[in-house]
Amino acid sequence: xxxxxxxxxxxxxxxxxxxxxxxxxxxxxxxxxxxxxxxxxxxxxxxxxxxxxxxxxxxxxxxxxxxxxxxxxxxxxxxxxxxxxxxxxxxxxxxxxxxxxxxxxxxxxxxxxxxxxxxxxxxxxxxxxxxxxxxxxxxxxxxxxxxxxxxxxxxxxxxxxxxxxxxxxxxxxxxxxxxxxxxxxxxxxxxxxxxxxxxxxxxxxxxxxxxxxxxxxxxxxxxxxxxxxxxxxxxxxxxxxxxxxxxxxxxxxxxxxxxxxxxxxxxxxxxxxxxxxxxxxxxxxxxxxxxxxxxxxxxxxxxxxxxxxxxxxxxxxxxxxxxxxxxxxxxxxxxxxxxxxxxxxxxxxxxxxxxxxxxxxxxxxxxxxxxxxxxxxxxxxxxxxxxxxxxxx
Numbered sequence: 001x002x003x004x005x006x007x008x009x010x011x012x013x014x015x016x017x018x019x020x021x022x023x024x025x026x027x028x029x030x031x032x033x034x035x036x037x038x039x040x041x042x043x044x045x046x047x048x049x050x051x052x053x054x055x056x057x058x059x060x061x062x063x064x065x066x067x068x069x070x071x072x073x074x075x076x077x078x079x080x081x082x083x084x085x086x087x088x089x090x091x092x093x094x095x096x097x098x099x100x101x102x103x104x105x106x107x108x109x110x111x112x113x114x115x116x117x118x119x120x121x122x123x124x125x126x127x128x129x130x131x132x133x134x135x136x137x138x139x140x141x142x143x144x145x146x147x148x149x150x151x152x153x154x155x156x157x158x159x160x161x162x163x164x165x166x167x168x169x170x171x172x173x174x175x176x177x178x179x180x181x182x183x184x185x186x187x188x189x190x191x192x193x194x195x196x197x198x199x200x201x202x203x204x205x206x207x208x209x210x211x212x213x214x215x216x217x218x219x220x221x222x223x224x225x226x227x228x229x230x231x232x233x234x235x236x237x238x239x240x241x242x243x244x245x246x247x248x249x250x251x252x253x254x255x256x257x258x259x260x261x262x263x264x265x266x267x268x269x270x271x272x273x274x275x276x277x278x279x280x281x282x283x284x285x286x287x288x289x290x291x292x293x294x295x296x297x298x299x300x301x302x303x304x305x306x307x308x309x310x311x312x313x314x315x316x317x318x319x320x321x322x323x324x325x326x327x328x329x330x331x332x333x334x335x336x337x338x339x340x341x342x343x344x345x346x347x348x349x350x351x352x353x354x355x356x357x358x359x360x361x362x363x364x365x366x367x368x369x370x371x372x373x374x375x376x377x378x379x380x381x382x383x384x385x386x387x388x389x390x391x392x393x
Contacts, residue, residue, distance in 0.1 A: 034119050035079040044070070045084070048091050057099065064095035068108070079117045086115035090126065097133060106133035110146075124153060128161070135168065144168040159187065163194065170201055179205035188217060208238050219247070228256050232269065245273035263291055267301060276308035296326050312342045323351065329358035336366055345370055 067088045074085035089112035096105040109130035113123045127150045135143035147165045151157040169178035178201045189198040202211035215231040228251035235244035251257040263286045270279035283302040286292035303318035323331035336351035356363035
């Protein structure tokens with residue numbers, strides 16, 4: 001099943017302005033204190049960082065190699081060494097990312113984020129960057145888990161990042177987790193992409209009620225015919241036939257839905273939703289205005305609507321018009337059955353005799369049941385009984 005989902009683009013080297021740039025400034029301006037670095041470390045780190053900007057591939061390779069060697073050398077050092085190691089890892093990751101080595105960049109950033117001496121805010125930033133690099137490396141499941149952890153630890157999780165995680169979860173078809181994240185959002189999805197994503201997630205998670213609520217909220221602002229149709233179809237799938245009819249009616253009144261096909265659909269929804277009189281009224285207006293072709297199909301639908309509404313006079317009149325136009329035995333038989341059931345015996349007799357003349361064998365039994373059937377009816381009934389005996393029915 002194809003789904004219309006948002007595809008978050010991988011982080012590329014052109015989209016990594018914060019990965020290494022301003023490295024020492026970020027570190028030194030943190031609210032939380034960090035170990036003081038010797039001047040030799042600071043000069044070396046600043047020099048490597050400066051070489052990253054718009055550097056050719058060979059320079060990036062040199063920076064990556066040197067930064068990773070320094071980080072390895074400082075693994076078991078004192079607090080200042082371990083803080084410098086975290087910064088070297090960040091630089092190595094920046095060089096790797098610019099060479100599209102996103103898996104290696106993600107691993108180094110994760111290691112940097114695990115530093116026990118780095119400021120918490122700095123470590124949080126590296127965790128987010130590691131998630132983005134895992135995603136760019138095609139490891140979406142790992143990326144989603146890392147980003148989810150980062151969002152849980154963030155004091156005020158940015159809405160953009162929450163939507164990013166929702167999109168990743170949807171790609172992984174982790175529908176329930178994505179739906180839970182959606183519900184936690186305080187904002188209603190805006191924009192076609194996010195609304196489509198949210199709708200797909202709710203549907204796939206089996207949360208049709210939430211999907212319908214989202215559609216109804218959207219219909220309050222927009223008049224896109226496709227959205228009205230989608231909302232009505234979803235209501236029907238939920239077994240809410242009356243709501244489907246009400247939604248289609250609202251779209252019709254607003255002018256979002258129009259024309260023969262939409263009017264015919266409106267009538268059928270009203271029939272299914274238990275409001276057949278409304279269906280008949282729409283059909284009559286449509287026929288009178290020329291929106292609907294005055295053919296047997298629409299006349300028969302109108303008769304069916306008045307019949308369902310139990311409007312005896314209009315139903316019988318409509319069915320008689322249908323029968324006269326079509327001259328089909330089934331239409332005359334239906335008219336006769338309704339007339340008989342509603343006590344219109346004279347009309348019932350005429351209709352049933354016409355149905356019999358056109359070949360409706362069923363009409364015989366109905367004629368025999370009429371109070372004034374007389375000898376003709378009795379003879380017909382006797383014939384029917386005799387035929388049943390002979391055939392063993």
